[in-house]
Structure formats: C-alpha cells, structure tokens
Amino acid sequence: MKTDENEKHHIIPYRTFLYVLAILILLTLTSVTLTQISLGAFTVAAALIIAGIKSTFVLAIFMHLKFENKMFSRAVCGVILLLAAVITITLLDYLNR
Amino acid sequence: MVTHRDDLASKTGMWLFLFTELLLFGGLFIVYSVYRYRNPIAFHQAAHELSVVIGTANTIILLISSTTIAMSITALQTKNKKLCLLLMGVTILLGLAFLVNKYFEWGAHFREHIYPGSSVLALRGHGDVLFYGLYFFMTGLHALHIIVGLVFILVIAVSIFKDRINSENYVLLENSGLYWHLVDLIWIFLFPLFYLIT
Numbered sequence: 001m002k003t004d005e006n007e008k009h010h011i012i013p014y015r016t017f018l019y020v021l022a023i024l025i026l027l028t029l030t031s032v033t034l035t036q037i038s039l040g041a042f043t044v045a046a047a048l049i050i051a052g053i054k055s056t057f058v059l060a061i062f063m064h065l066k067f068e069n070k071m072f073s074r075a076v077c078g079v080i081l082l083l084a085a086v087i088t089i090t091l092l093d094y095l096n097r
Numbered sequence: 098m099v100t101h102r103d104d105l106a107s108k109t110g111m112w113l114f115l116f117t118e119l120l121l122f123g124g125l126f127i128v129y130s131v132y133r134y135r136n137p138i139a140f141h142q143a144a145h146e147l148s149v150v151i152g153t154a155n156t157i158i159l160l161i162s163s164t165t166i167a168m169s170i171t172a173l174q175t176k177n178k179k180l181c182l183l184l185m186g187v188t189i190l191l192g193l194a195f196l197v198n199k200y201f202e203w204g205a206h207f208r209e210h211i212y213p214g215s216s217v218l219a220l221r222g223h224g225d226v227l228f229y230g231l232y233f234f235m236t237g238l239h240a241l242h243i244i245v246g247l248v249f250i251l252v253i254a255v256s257i258f259k260d261r262i263n264s265e266n267y268v269l270l271e272n273s274g275l276y277w278h279l280v281d282l283i284w285i286f287l288f289p290l291f292y293l294i295t
Contacts, residue, residue: 032153036149062163072109
C-alpha cells in the first residue's frame with residue numbers, strides 16, 4: 001500500500017539553490033563592508049538585520065520551509081518569537097538596573 | 098515486506114530536535130549580549146584581534162556547503178545517485194576545510210597565550226576573559242556540531258551508496274541536510290557577533 005503523504009514532495013531546481021547562494025554571499029560581503037566603515041550604533045543593527053535576511057533565505061529555501069507543510073514554518077516562527085521575547089525581557093532587565 | 102513509514106513524523110522529530118539546538122545557542126547569545134553590554138570597551142578591542150578574512154572565508158565555505166547538500170536532495174529526487182554522492186562529498190570536504198581554518202585560527206590564538214584559563218589573558222582583565230571565554234566556547238560548540246554534521250552526512254552517504262536510501266525513501270537525507278543548515282544558520286549569527294561588530 002502506498003501512502004500519499006510520503007509521496008508528495010516538491011523538487012527544487014538546482015538553479016534556485018545557486019541563485020540563493022549568490023544572494024547569501026552578496027549579503028555576507030555587504031555585511032563585512034558595512035561594518036568595516038563605522039556606522040556607530042547602526043553597525044550592530046545593520047549586521048543583525050542582514051543576518052536575519054540571510055537566515056530567512058536558508059530557512060525558506062535550503063530547509064524547504066516554503067514548500068513544506070505550514071506546520072513547520074509556524075513552529076519555527078513560534079521558536080523565534082520565544083527567543084526574541086526572552087532576549088528582550090533579559091535586556092530590559094539589564095538596561096534598567 | 099511491508100514496512101510502515103511516516104516521513105512527516107520523521108521530519109517533525111528532526112525539527113523538534115533543531116528547536117532545542119536553537120534554544121541552546123539562543124541562551125549563549127543572551128549571555129554574550131549581556132556581557133557585551135557590561136564590558137563594551139573590552140569586547141570592542143578584543144573583537145578587533147579576530148581575523149575578518151578567515152571569518153569571511155569560513156562563512157562563504159559554509160554557505161557553499163549548505164548549497165551543495167541542498168542540491169544533493171534534488172539530485173536524489175531526480176534519481177541521479179552519482180551526482181547526489183558527489184555533492185555530499187563536496188559538502189564533507191567543505192566542512193573539513195572549515196575545521197582546518199578553525200584549527201589555524203585557534204592555533205594562532207594559542208601561540209599568543211590566549212585561551213581559557215591562560216594567565217596572560219587573565220592579566221588583560223575581566224572583559225577580555227569573558228570575550229575569549231565565550232568566543233572559544235561558542236565557536237568550539239559550533240565546531241563540535243560541524244563534526245557531528247559531517248559524521249551524519251557520511252553515514253547517510255554510505256546508505257545512499259548501498260541503495261538503502263533512494264529516490265523513494267530519502268527523508269533521512271533531508272534530515273541530515275536540515276542539521277547541516279542549522280549549523281550554517283548558527284554561524285550566520287556567530288560570524289557578525291564575534292568578527293564584525295567591533
């Protein structure tokens with residue numbers, strides 16, 4: 001007996017991965033350049049925003065989240081929100097001591 | 098022989114494991130943020146001593162290795178076993194290259210007597226001890242994950258070679274890929290935090 005769930009798979013073409021790789025390398029070099037020229041307080045924000053964009057590409061394409069059951073992306077969002085909440089609360093505590 | 102299989106459950110289990118990994122490194126990132134906030138000058142100066150060139154090279158090596166392992170799944174799905182194994186082999190070689198770079202990087206620090214517990218480092222003050230303690234622990238834990246990922250990929254490659262994993266049944270290849278991407282994902286944050294933000 002064949003189970004349909006196990007058969008349903010999305011095949012991502014090779015070139016999609018190569019495009020994503022090009023974007024990721026470009027973003028890495030942008031991040032390196034941006035942080036070498038001093039932007040003051042904005043440097044940290046810029047580096048982290050770029051890291052966030054890179055992670056989104058890795059999660060969505062490399063880790064197939066864009067094509068998987070929506071349950072996975074929702075769970076990932078949940079974990080990221082949890083981490084963000086813990087980081088925010090900890091920093092609020094330290095910044096206001 | 099009829100064997101029961103549930104790919105969705107297998108992948109769900111892998112993701113749940115990855116979440117625990119994210120929380121593990123997430124906790125370390127919080128420790129880093131707080132210590133950085135309390136020792137801004139020491140962290141600023143210590144971060145200047147790390148090589149941006151080696152860090153950038155290692156970032157690009159990991160990004161390419163993530164691409165090759167992702168492409169190996171497409172190769173197996175389209176029944177191209179040879180290309181799949183080749184791409185997995187490239188991934189393993191790139192992972193080893195990352196570790197070799199790490200070895201030289203750490204070796205250079207050790208020669209300058211910078212390592213956890215070093216008396217030379219202790220003389221430089223509390224902030225430096227914290228920065229390098231976190232640097233060695235976090236990049237070391239990450240390197241340990243690289244080694245685990247390499248073994249995982251190698252085991253899966255052997256299974257593919259022996260046709261135990263094939264174009265009909267490749268969820269384990271996908272899971273090893275997921276693990277490898279997680280290692281890449283963590284590095285995407287480690288790299289700017291230690292090498293770029295000075």
